[in-house]
Amino acid sequence: MTLHNSIIRQSNPHLPFGDRQDGTYYGKNILSVKQFNRADLTFIFEVAHEMEEMVRRVGTFDLLKGKILTNLFYEPSTRTSSSFTAAMERLGGSVIPINDVRYSSVSKGESLPDTIRTLECYSDVIVIRHPETGSAALAAKYARKPIINAGDGTGEHPTQALLDLFTILEELGHVDGLTITMLGDLKYGRTVHSLARLLTLYNVRLNYVSPEILPMPAEVIEEVNAKNISQTVTTDLAKVLPETDVLYVTRVQKERFEDPEVYEKVKGSYVITPELMTRAKDDMIVMHPLPRVGEISMEFDSDPRAAYFRQMEYGLYVRMALLALVLGKA
Amino acid sequence: MTLHNSIIRQSNPHLPFGDRQDGTYYGKNILSVKQFNRADLTFIFEVAHEMEEMVRRVGTFDLLKGKILTNLFYEPSTRTSSSFTAAMERLGGSVIPINDVRYSSVSKGESLPDTIRTLECYSDVIVIRHPETGSAALAAKYARKPIINAGDGTGEHPTQALLDLFTILEELGHVDGLTITMLGDLKYGRTVHSLARLLTLYNVRLNYVSPEILPMPAEVIEEVNAKNISQTVTTDLAKVLPETDVLYVTRVQKERFEDPEVYEKVKGSYVITPELMTRAKDDMIVMHPLPRVGEISMEFDSDPRAAYFRQMEYGLYVRMALLALVLGKA
Amino acid sequence: MTLHNSIIRQSNPHLPFGDRQDGTYYGKNILSVKQFNRADLTFIFEVAHEMEEMVRRVGTFDLLKGKILTNLFYEPSTRTSSSFTAAMERLGGSVIPINDVRYSSVSKGESLPDTIRTLECYSDVIVIRHPETGSAALAAKYARKPIINAGDGTGEHPTQALLDLFTILEELGHVDGLTITMLGDLKYGRTVHSLARLLTLYNVRLNYVSPEILPMPAEVIEEVNAKNISQTVTTDLAKVLPETDVLYVTRVQKERFEDPEVYEKVKGSYVITPELMTRAKDDMIVMHPLPRVGEISMEFDSDPRAAYFRQMEYGLYVRMALLALVLGKA
Numbered sequence: 001m002t003l004h005n006s007i008i009r010q011s012n013p014h015l016p017f018g019d020r021q022d023g024t025y026y027g028k029n030i031l032s033v034k035q036f037n038r039a040d041l042t043f044i045f046e047v048a049h050e051m052e053e054m055v056r057r058v059g060t061f062d063l064l065k066g067k068i069l070t071n072l073f074y075e076p077s078t079r080t081s082s083s084f085t086a087a088m089e090r091l092g093g094s095v096i097p098i099n100d101v102r103y104s105s106v107s108k109g110e111s112l113p114d115t116i117r118t119l120e121c122y123s124d125v126i127v128i129r130h131p132e133t134g135s136a137a138l139a140a141k142y143a144r145k146p147i148i149n150a151g152d153g154t155g156e157h158p159t160q161a162l163l164d165l166f167t168i169l170e171e172l173g174h175v176d177g178l179t180i181t182m183l184g185d186l187k188y189g190r191t192v193h194s195l196a197r198l199l200t201l202y203n204v205r206l207n208y209v210s211p212e213i214l215p216m217p218a219e220v221i222e223e224v225n226a227k228n229i230s231q232t233v234t235t236d237l238a239k240v241l242p243e244t245d246v247l248y249v250t251r252v253q254k255e256r257f258e259d260p261e262v263y264e265k266v267k268g269s270y271v272i273t274p275e276l277m278t279r280a281k282d283d284m285i286v287m288h289p290l291p292r293v294g295e296i297s298m299e300f301d302s303d304p305r306a307a308y309f310r311q312m313e314y315g316l317y318v319r320m321a322l323l324a325l326v327l328g329k330a
Numbered sequence: 331m332t333l334h335n336s337i338i339r340q341s342n343p344h345l346p347f348g349d350r351q352d353g354t355y356y357g358k359n360i361l362s363v364k365q366f367n368r369a370d371l372t373f374i375f376e377v378a379h380e381m382e383e384m385v386r387r388v389g390t391f392d393l394l395k396g397k398i399l400t401n402l403f404y405e406p407s408t409r410t411s412s413s414f415t416a417a418m419e420r421l422g423g424s425v426i427p428i429n430d431v432r433y434s435s436v437s438k439g440e441s442l443p444d445t446i447r448t449l450e451c452y453s454d455v456i457v458i459r460h461p462e463t464g465s466a467a468l469a470a471k472y473a474r475k476p477i478i479n480a481g482d483g484t485g486e487h488p489t490q491a492l493l494d495l496f497t498i499l500e501e502l503g504h505v506d507g508l509t510i511t512m513l514g515d516l517k518y519g520r521t522v523h524s525l526a527r528l529l530t531l532y533n534v535r536l537n538y539v540s541p542e543i544l545p546m547p548a549e550v551i552e553e554v555n556a557k558n559i560s561q562t563v564t565t566d567l568a569k570v571l572p573e574t575d576v577l578y579v580t581r582v583q584k585e586r587f588e589d590p591e592v593y594e595k596v597k598g599s600y601v602i603t604p605e606l607m608t609r610a611k612d613d614m615i616v617m618h619p620l621p622r623v624g625e626i627s628m629e630f631d632s633d634p635r636a637a638y639f640r641q642m643e644y645g646l647y648v649r650m651a652l653l654a655l656v657l658g659k660a
Numbered sequence: 661m662t663l664h665n666s667i668i669r670q671s672n673p674h675l676p677f678g679d680r681q682d683g684t685y686y687g688k689n690i691l692s693v694k695q696f697n698r699a700d701l702t703f704i705f706e707v708a709h710e711m712e713e714m715v716r717r718v719g720t721f722d723l724l725k726g727k728i729l730t731n732l733f734y735e736p737s738t739r740t741s742s743s744f745t746a747a748m749e750r751l752g753g754s755v756i757p758i759n760d761v762r763y764s765s766v767s768k769g770e771s772l773p774d775t776i777r778t779l780e781c782y783s784d785v786i787v788i789r790h791p792e793t794g795s796a797a798l799a800a801k802y803a804r805k806p807i808i809n810a811g812d813g814t815g816e817h818p819t820q821a822l823l824d825l826f827t828i829l830e831e832l833g834h835v836d837g838l839t840i841t842m843l844g845d846l847k848y849g850r851t852v853h854s855l856a857r858l859l860t861l862y863n864v865r866l867n868y869v870s871p872e873i874l875p876m877p878a879e880v881i882e883e884v885n886a887k888n889i890s891q892t893v894t895t896d897l898a899k900v901l902p903e904t905d906v907l908y909v910t911r912v913q914k915e916r917f918e919d920p921e922v923y924e925k926v927k928g929s930y931v932i933t934p935e936l937m938t939r940a941k942d943d944m945i946v947m948h949p950l951p952r953v954g955e956i957s958m959e960f961d962s963d964p965r966a967a968y969f970r971q972m973e974y975g976l977y978v979r980m981a982l983l984a985l986v987l988g989k990a
Contacts, residue, residue: 060726066390122416396720
């Protein structure tokens with residue numbers, strides 16, 4: 001069950017605390033990459049770029065002073081949780097951290113709608129991470145305050161996809177015309193599914209490089225194909241590496257393989273090393289949603305094309321932009 | 331053992347940081363509903379009402395800027411913990427969140443007085459939730475900074491009782507003259523015991539509706555009777571519903587019943603539904619301390635008489651008032 | 661493996677956000693007591709004393725407004741974590757609390773360098789507590805932002821040693837000429853090892869009082885001896901108590917003893933009681949890193965010589981000083 005139908009741009013007449021309706025994002029939820037068109041992305045990334053410049057210049061500023069974010073994590077994700085906390089604090093706002101939902105009375109039998117309607121009494125915006133697909137949309141259905149989906153099961157993780165795209169834009173200056181190669185476990189990786197969908201808004205070429213048992217799912221390929229995006233499927237990274245502008249690496253988990261020998265063979269061929277990367281362009285970038293566990297050699301970290309830690313920083317700016325937008329302050 | 335004798339209004343000559351002694355609440359502990367007289371409540375609710383107006387107008391303000399709250403939770407209570415965090419942050423103060431006491435070195439053999447005397451070095455006020463009755467009073471005995479009891483075992487949870495009463499006042503405009511019906515598990519519910527005691531300061535009529543095995547305890551009934559408050563005990567909600575101004579619903583737990591059939595029968599008769607509520611007044615309210623697990627049908631949520639989510643919000647204002655008062659800033 | 665060689669004062673050309681290079685501590689790591697000379701300590705304690713005066717006068721001030729601390733605790737330590745949180749908040753800064761690393765994706769296979777390089781994208785300074793010796797130095801090797809060691813295994817806990825020394829200075833006015841007696845488990849106590857090393861920068865006399873099986877390690881004694889500091893080793897507290905200016909008590913753990921009778925005998929002789937302390941000077945002080953579990957009788961707490969809770973407060977000021985110094989704001 002997906003509940004994305006209920007996402008629809010809200011008007012939120014009850015939004016509190018003297019805010020003015022500054023733009024089309026005020027009071028909205030961020031639930032799915034499907035809710036954005038290209039103009040949306042352009043605007044969000046402009047705001048994110050402004051955030052980047054402000055952070056570099058002054059570190060922190062009081063755009064959201066007095067605003068409170070509830071960071072509601074039903075499963076642990078230190079990386080995403082910390083990123084949202086930092087985003088809110090760099091904007092001068094405060095955070096109610098709820099990381100221990102598994103142990104808490106909130107989780108004991110209480111429905112998600114009830115939890116959300118309680119927490120929105122205390123805060124101005126709620127970021128939710130939940131193991132069940134559709135839970136962010138369910139939360140949004142009942143909330144009067146904006147909901148930001150920080151990952152709901154195998155469903156969506158829209159802020160990750162947005163930060164991935166913003167990284168490409170900031171690093172390479174444009175998206176149209178690029179060849180983007182996705183590498184690793186393309187079957188289970190929520191990240192690459194969302195990114196592929198979002199990239200259909202641009203004029204790009206996509207390569208999918210994975211072990212045969214971990215291919216990009218057919219429904220993603222069909223969806224992308226319907227937008228006339230060129231797609232190439234292969235198991236051989238060497239073949240597409242020279243033409244690649246963006247190499248998006250994901251982790252291949254040993255547990256996916258029945259035969260450990262197949263895993264070992266596959267794993268080796270997909271490890272990014274300085275030597276392998278001599279065959280890639282000089283002005284391309286390597287991305288990874290992190291954490292990595294060996295897919296990219298640490299020896300490659302000092303290469304200017306290694307963009308994966310900068311990617312974390314771009315995530316901060318995108319989340320600052322989203323918080324400011326839905327609170328009507330950007 | 332109760333330690334309430336040691337609650338007594340302190341003078342706290344050591345209170346720090348240039349605060350002026352603004353009123354009778356400055357430096358005091360909030361340990362038990364027994365410490366309040368009617369004038370106290372009137373004053374606290376006036377301040378809470380001001381907090382409500384300020385939050386609605388500006389969201390957050392800097393009344394407690396520079397003040398630090400330690401939120402010391404020996405057992406998880408996301409709802410109460412978040413409410414105090416939000417209260418402090420809406421007043422411009424900061425929070426040291428300690429939610430993991432069970433796993434921490436603080437709990438390993440260290441006495442509560444030592445923990446308190448350490449944490450008060452860092453903060454200006456301490457909110458404590460502890461599984462043992464009397465622990466908040468024990469903390470207060472050793473602390474130089476104000477202690478607020480956020481629930482100590484089967485003992486007290488005074489801020490819950492205060493927010494319940496404030497909800498009635500804000501929703502109905504007055505307390506005197508009302509008929510208040512308490513429903514559900516009245517035997518084990520700390521909440522209804524404290525509320526009944528607090529209501530003896532007003533001229534009200536109380537109905538207790540519960541399964542026969544979960545009655546209001548005799549000592550509460552005696553205490554209330556000594557104040558000449560009219561009380562009615564029944565198992566039949568229908569009988570008292572039409573005259574009820576405030577219906578205070580609590581959860582009936584299956585584990586309390588030996589015979590599951592008795593439970594099923596009882597449970598059904600105490601579920602608040604839109605149909606049942608056609609027999610109630612138009613200008614009454616339904617309250618619940620939350621979380622609920624079926625005692626109130628979600629279909630009733632949109633009824634204007636459903637006050638339980640607004641109740642959460644009133645809790646924020648009451649806790650803001652208490653923090654401001656004990657820190658000498660209200 | 662120790663990694664202290666890599667501590668070395670960094671230049672950090674990449675330090676962010678418009679800070680000026682105000683002094684020699686700007687951008688530095690705090691990893692080990694070995695990095696400080698006496699002039700360093702004098703300066704740090706001057707700043708800590710200023711912090712103390714500011715806190716007493718105004719409670720909180722905005723020296724680090726806009727700065728963000730990541731509090732990265734791989735093992736729980738409520739006391740140290742809360743102290744750093746309070747230090748940052750009293751300076752007007754914000755905190756990203758990461759207390760749940762054991763349960764988080766950060767810990768699942770991700771290397772410490774990767775975790776650090778992610779978190780420094782979000783924050784201006786990182787405090788790290790980690791069970792493995794050398795981990796703070798490893799973090800510093802990869803970080804562009806300052807790292808403060810809040811305890812790494814049996815290695816170092818430099819801010820504890822600094823606050824211990826600052827306590828002596830504030831309580832007694834000077835360090836040179838004092839007789840300092842360390843009592844209890846001197847074999848496994850990280851705290852007394854660091855303090856002994858730091859005291860070699862002053863002209864003091866040291867007494868080590870411990871059960872025979874828990875002596876000060878030979879390498880510490882040799883290191884101290886090389887600095888021409890007088891040291892006395894004994895099992896008899898009574899012998900050295902009358903001459904003691906600072907009695908530093910640590911916990912003796914039952915688990916260290918094979919024979920419970922030996923433990924009981926030893927334990928009794930090392931409990932600080934009002935009666936025992938009649939044999940000590942009037943102007944000496946008793947310290948303890950806390951938590952205590954019986955080594956100091958609660959009856960002694962009201963004695964003016966009992967400095968162990970004040971010691972916690974001095975810790976706040978030292979940590980405020982260190983945060984301000986490494987962020988170039990002191």
